[in-house]
Amino acid sequence: xxxxxxxxxxxxxxxxxxxxxxxxxxxxxxxxxxxxxxxxxxxxxxxxxxxxxxxxxxxxxxxxxxxxxxxxxxxxxxxxxxxxxxxxxxxxxxxxxxxxxxxxxxxxxxxxxxxxxxxxxxxxxxxxxxxxxxxxxxxxxxxxxxxxxxxxxxxxxxxxxxxxxxxxxxxxxxxxxxxxxxxxxxxxxxxxxxxxxxxxxxxxxxxxxxxxxxxxxxxxxxxxxxxxxxxxxxxxxxxxxxxxxxxxxxxxxxxxxxxxxxxxxxxxxxxxxxxxxxxxxxxxxxxxxxxxxxxxxxxxxxxxxxxxxxxxxxxxxxxxxxxxxxxxxxxxxxxxxxxxxxxxxxxxxxxxxxxxxxxxxxxxxxxxxxxxxxxxxxxxxxxxxxxxxxxxxxxxxxxxxxxxxxxxxxxxxxxxxxxxx
Amino acid sequence: xxxxxxxxxxxxxxxxxxxxxxxxxxxxxxxxxxxxxxxxxxxxxxxxxxxxxxxxxxxxxxxxxxxxxxxxxxxxxxxxxxxxxxxxxxxxxxxxxxxxxxxxxxxxxxxxxxxxxxxxxxxxxxxxxxxxxxxxxxxxxxxxxxxxxxxxxxxxxxxxxxxxxxxxxxxxxxxxxxxxxxxxxxxxxxxxxxxxxxxxxxxxxxxxxxxxxxxxxxxxxxxxxxxxxxxxxxxxxxxxxxxxxxxxxxxxxxxxxxxxxxxxxxxxxxxxxxxxxxxxxxxxxxxxxxxxxxxxxxxxxxxxxxxxxxxxxxxxxxxxxxxxxxxxxxxxxxxxxxxxxxxxxxxxxxxxxxxxxxxxxxxxxxxxxxxxxxxxxxxxxxxxxxxxxxxxxxxxxxxxxxxxxxxxxxxxxxxxxxxxx
Ligand code: HEM
Ligand code: HEM
Numbered sequence: 001x002x003x004x005x006x007x008x009x010x011x012x013x014x015x016x017x018x019x020x021x022x023x024x025x026x027x028x029x030x031x032x033x034x035x036x037x038x039x040x041x042x043x044x045x046x047x048x049x050x051x052x053x054x055x056x057x058x059x060x061x062x063x064x065x066x067x068x069x070x071x072x073x074x075x076x077x078x079x080x081x082x083x084x085x086x087x088x089x090x091x092x093x094x095x096x097x098x099x100x101x102x103x104x105x106x107x108x109x110x111x112x113x114x115x116x117x118x119x120x121x122x123x124x125x126x127x128x129x130x131x132x133x134x135x136x137x138x139x140x141x142x143x144x145x146x147x148x149x150x151x152x153x154x155x156x157x158x159x160x161x162x163x164x165x166x167x168x169x170x171x172x173x174x175x176x177x178x179x180x181x182x183x184x185x186x187x188x189x190x191x192x193x194x195x196x197x198x199x200x201x202x203x204x205x206x207x208x209x210x211x212x213x214x215x216x217x218x219x220x221x222x223x224x225x226x227x228x229x230x231x232x233x234x235x236x237x238x239x240x241x242x243x244x245x246x247x248x249x250x251x252x253x254x255x256x257x258x259x260x261x262x263x264x265x266x267x268x269x270x271x272x273x274x275x276x277x278x279x280x281x282x283x284x285x286x287x288x289x290x291x292x293x294x295x296x297x298x299x300x301x302x303x304x305x306x307x308x309x310x311x312x313x314x315x316x317x318x319x320x321x322x323x324x325x326x327x328x329x330x331x332x333x334x335x336x337x338x339x340x341x342x343x344x345x346x347x348x349x350x351x352x353x354x355x356x357x358x359x360x361x362x363x364x365x366x367x368x369x370x371x372x373x374x375x376x377x378x379x380x381x382x383x384x385x386x387x388x389x390x391x392x393x394x395x396x397x398x399x400x401x402x403x404x405x406x407x408x409x410x411x412x413x414x415x416x417x418x419x420x421x
Numbered sequence: 422x423x424x425x426x427x428x429x430x431x432x433x434x435x436x437x438x439x440x441x442x443x444x445x446x447x448x449x450x451x452x453x454x455x456x457x458x459x460x461x462x463x464x465x466x467x468x469x470x471x472x473x474x475x476x477x478x479x480x481x482x483x484x485x486x487x488x489x490x491x492x493x494x495x496x497x498x499x500x501x502x503x504x505x506x507x508x509x510x511x512x513x514x515x516x517x518x519x520x521x522x523x524x525x526x527x528x529x530x531x532x533x534x535x536x537x538x539x540x541x542x543x544x545x546x547x548x549x550x551x552x553x554x555x556x557x558x559x560x561x562x563x564x565x566x567x568x569x570x571x572x573x574x575x576x577x578x579x580x581x582x583x584x585x586x587x588x589x590x591x592x593x594x595x596x597x598x599x600x601x602x603x604x605x606x607x608x609x610x611x612x613x614x615x616x617x618x619x620x621x622x623x624x625x626x627x628x629x630x631x632x633x634x635x636x637x638x639x640x641x642x643x644x645x646x647x648x649x650x651x652x653x654x655x656x657x658x659x660x661x662x663x664x665x666x667x668x669x670x671x672x673x674x675x676x677x678x679x680x681x682x683x684x685x686x687x688x689x690x691x692x693x694x695x696x697x698x699x700x701x702x703x704x705x706x707x708x709x710x711x712x713x714x715x716x717x718x719x720x721x722x723x724x725x726x727x728x729x730x731x732x733x734x735x736x737x738x739x740x741x742x743x744x745x746x747x748x749x750x751x752x753x754x755x756x757x758x759x760x761x762x763x764x765x766x767x768x769x770x771x772x773x774x775x776x777x778x779x780x781x782x783x784x785x786x787x788x789x790x791x792x793x794x795x796x797x798x799x800x801x802x803x804x805x806x807x808x809x810x811x812x813x814x815x816x817x818x819x820x821x822x823x824x825x826x827x828x829x830x831x832x833x834x835x836x837x838x839x840x841x842x
Contacts, residue, residue, distance in 0.1 A: 058606075058633075060773065065780075067780075099651055099719065099720070100708055100718075100719045100720050102708070103708065104707060104708050104709035104712075105707050105708075105709060106707055106708065107704060107705050107706055107707055107708070108651070108704075108708050108711075108719065110651075111649075111651050111700070111704055112647060112650075112651020112652070112719060113634075113647045113648065113649050113650075113651045113771070114647075115647060115651070115720075116644065116646075116647065170776075170778060171775075184634075185479075185606075185633035185634060186633060186634040186646075186647075186771065189633065189634075189649075189771070189773050189784070192782070193649075193700065193773075193782060193784070196781075196782065197701070197704055200701070204779075204780025204781075205776045205780050205781060205782055206776065206780075207775055207776050208773070208775045208776050208782060209775060210631070210633065210773055210774070210775070212479075212606035212607060212610065212631065212633070213534075213605075213606060213607040213610075223537065225537075225607075226533060226534045226535075226536060226537065226607075227534065228532075228534050228610075228614075229533075229534075230520055230529070230531075230532050230533020230534045230536070231533070279532070279614065280618070280621070283528060283529075283532055283618055284528050285528055286525060286526050286527060286528055287521055287523070287524065287525050287526075287527065287528070287529050288525035288526060290529075291525075297521075298520065298521045298529065298533060299520070299521050299536075350534070350607065350610070352481065352610050352614075352629070352631055353631070353774060353775070354592075354628055354629045354630060354631070354774070355591075355626045355627065355628050355629050357591060358625075359486070359488075359625025359626050359627075360617075360625075360626060361613070361614060361617065361626055361629060363610070363614070
């Protein structure tokens with residue numbers, strides 16, 4: 001049976017290049033390069049895609065445990081993953097043989113459910129967890145299996161415990177993560193599934209999370225979406241064109257690490273938090289109460305006391321003696337004006353995972369943030385939230401993970417090359 | 422604070438009709454009727470929408486337990502649900518007051534996360550489970566709480582147990598279901614959430630399921646999508662324009678029920694099955710093996726021995742003495758030629774719900790079928806599948822439910838009116 005390639009199917013019979021042969025009657029299709037190009041995000045570059053990339057609509061995030069002690073197996077898998085990831089982000093199958101290419105008596109190299117779909121702006125972003133370098137929260141007794149302890153970047157610790165969270169280990173931690181973002185969920189699910197398949201024997205899926213709607217804007221042309229509290233989320237995010245802020249708050253610099261951990265230069269730290277939102281009590285709160293908790297209006301999303309979404313919050317304005325934006329509001333706690341200028345890049349997704357078994361939807365925000373140093377950015381911010389943010393009353397974080405996301409790849413490089421090489 | 426309506430936000434500041442008033446600084450926006458119309462499906466009609474409606478991309482399906490014994494509370498909720506559902510399918514908020522309309526000191530009537538989104542072809546389809554009429558699989562000891570036993574349609578029993586399934590009660594059964602389909606998952610999630618909210622004290626969410634990709638085509642203009650086995654799914658489905666087959670195999674006729682259950686005339690039975698797919702062993706099967714199990718080719722989706730997707734399967738063709746389409750293939754077991762002409766309307770969705778705790782993705786097909794009589798259509802088909810379909814080896818059904826879906830609503834009618842009135 002001859003090859004069938006993904007984009008090809010979009011064009012129907014156009015580009016048929018070979019007659020049907022073999023038992024099942026296969027076809028070879030040509031690819032539609034123009035369509036590909038308009039739906040793809042470059043895989044290689046100074047930084048990994050999927051960070052400042054215009055936030056796609058859907059997410060499939062997976063955290064893997066590395067289940068082997070053999071360093072060369074991990075490296076070989078990362079090499080295969082890189083090839084596969086690059087191909088899939090171009091809208092192609094996992095291998096040139098495609099979903100039905102190798103013949104009747106071989107399992108297809110690609111699982112096939114993305115045949116006929118565009119690349120849908122797929123990005124695949126890889127990160128390495130503390131467990132790759134030795135003992136970790138998930139496996140406190142595990143040795144440094146791959147001789148990487150010396151290469152562990154200073155910033156890559158397990159996240160500390162925060163007040164008012166209920167962390168479930170089966171939704172937390174992980175030795176390697178892959179964030180798949182795409183405008184079509186089937187494309188994101190296909191990508192994670194095929195990477196998991198390539199990794200059989202080397203990694204196993206520890207947890208995975210589907211996000212159905214983005215809660216951030218990362219470029220100026222993007223509308224601000226809404227989270228499940230009904231508020232615009234992502235308004236004050238760092239945007240892709242804020243180069244100075246990205247260099248200051250997102251990308252790891254040379255000076256941040258000793259020579260042995262220079263593989264992190266140009267990278268960033270990814271914080272993932274599965275935050276269940278207590279939507280029923282929230283929905284019973286008055287509009288004013290909701291707005292005072294967030295610090296912004298529900299309609300246009302303006303800072304309280306201002307009119308437009310993108311007006312700067314003014315924390316000095318008072319009303320009846322009290323600050324117009326309450327000090328315990330989410331915006332007051334997290335805004336850079338009150339944090340010595342500190343910012344983070346948020347790129348989270350709404351989730352709904354069925355019922356909680358008590359008659360309510362298990363819904364919330366799968367919070368993803370990228371920052372240059374979680375210890376001076378995300379962690380103190382989350383500590384302040386846990387301590388004084390009024391929103392915390394409505395939040396139950398139950399998943400938590402921290403990953404070191406290396407810089408982007410130059411041509412020919414593979415994921416983790418500068419870490420393992 | 423003045424009203425803000427959903428569609429309105431799409432037009433940005435266009436149509437601002439009132440000055441900002443109140444604490445948070447609200448706006449009134451005009452609606453964009455043209456955009457609405459192009460993204461809406463009519464809510465009322467001879468049959469409910471969401472059955473032969475061109476299959477939307479995403480699903481949020483919820484099953485509710487009725488937790489009250491008061492018939493009038495159930496009726497009042499169904500009336501409120503109907504109003505809300507009709508509004509939401511038009512792309513509007515749950516009530517005319519909208520997400521921020523009633524003022525600072527009232528909880529908003531709409532939860533707000535769909536502000537700014539189109540109706541996305543939202544359909545909401547309601548169904549009634551056996552438990553509404555007396556004892557059921559979920560609550561075997563429950564009496565006929567609402568005096569409806571006599572009105573129970575003959576066809577509405579709990580589904581029987583099938584071989585090789587592992588039914589989990591917390592993913593199964595339910596007194597009322599609502600199927601929300603939309604091209605934007607946030608719109609489908611918003612709809613279910615707001616209905617759940619309206620139902621507080623009357624119903625509680627028993628289970629809910631997100632489906633990220635459709636696995637059926639219901640109109641001829643729709644491409645056939647692929648399921649997680651990588652095969653086209655929905656090829657031989659009943660299409661919306663096959664009026665004779667719909668009347669024969671989908672819509673309940675007058676003659677099907679005694680006078681007391683005539684409320685089902687023009688309705689249909691919904692079968693929901695959460696079918697976990699064993700994708701890892703499947704992915705290890707040869708291409709030929711996969712095709713022999715399905716009875717179709719993986720690429721174009723043609724019946725084995727034929728060339729095009731829509732060619733009729735020919736079960737007489739042999740190859741080396743054996744039928745070209747094996748007798749135990751899924752298509753041979755389910756095709757009408759081998760079932761005395763019996764057909765069903767399939768309208769399922771792919772799902773991926775994180776990891777199964779054993780290193781694999783919990784992924785599969787949320788199978789939804791509509792048929793006129795599950796006892797002569799779905800049930801024997803599933804029994805034959807369980808007994809002889811080779812695909813069964815790769816399937817673990819773990820959720821199961823059966824609902825009576827009444828006919829569509831005339832102007833002024835509410836969901837369940839002919840059942841309760
Ligand atoms: C379910 C949990 C959360 C919800 C619903 C939520 C919601 C919001 C909303 C509505 C805004 C205002 C609009 C905007 O600028 O994006 C906001 C801003 C922000 N949030 Fe959150 N958030 C959550 C969790 C977190 C967490 C865990 C952090 C970090 C520890 C965080 C950090 C921020 C920051 C830095 C801003 C921007 C503040 C500013 O610059 O004005 N949020 N969030
Ligand atoms: C995860 C479970 C299932 C998978 C992966 C699956 C997959 C497929 C595929 C690939 C086809 C061929 C293309 C098409 O005509 O749509 C098909 C056809 C069909 N399936 Fe399934 N199916 C599943 C479960 C079921 C169940 C539970 C039933 C009903 C008991 C069913 C009934 C049918 C019918 C009636 C057809 C059309 C057969 C024909 O007319 O040729 N399927 N299915």
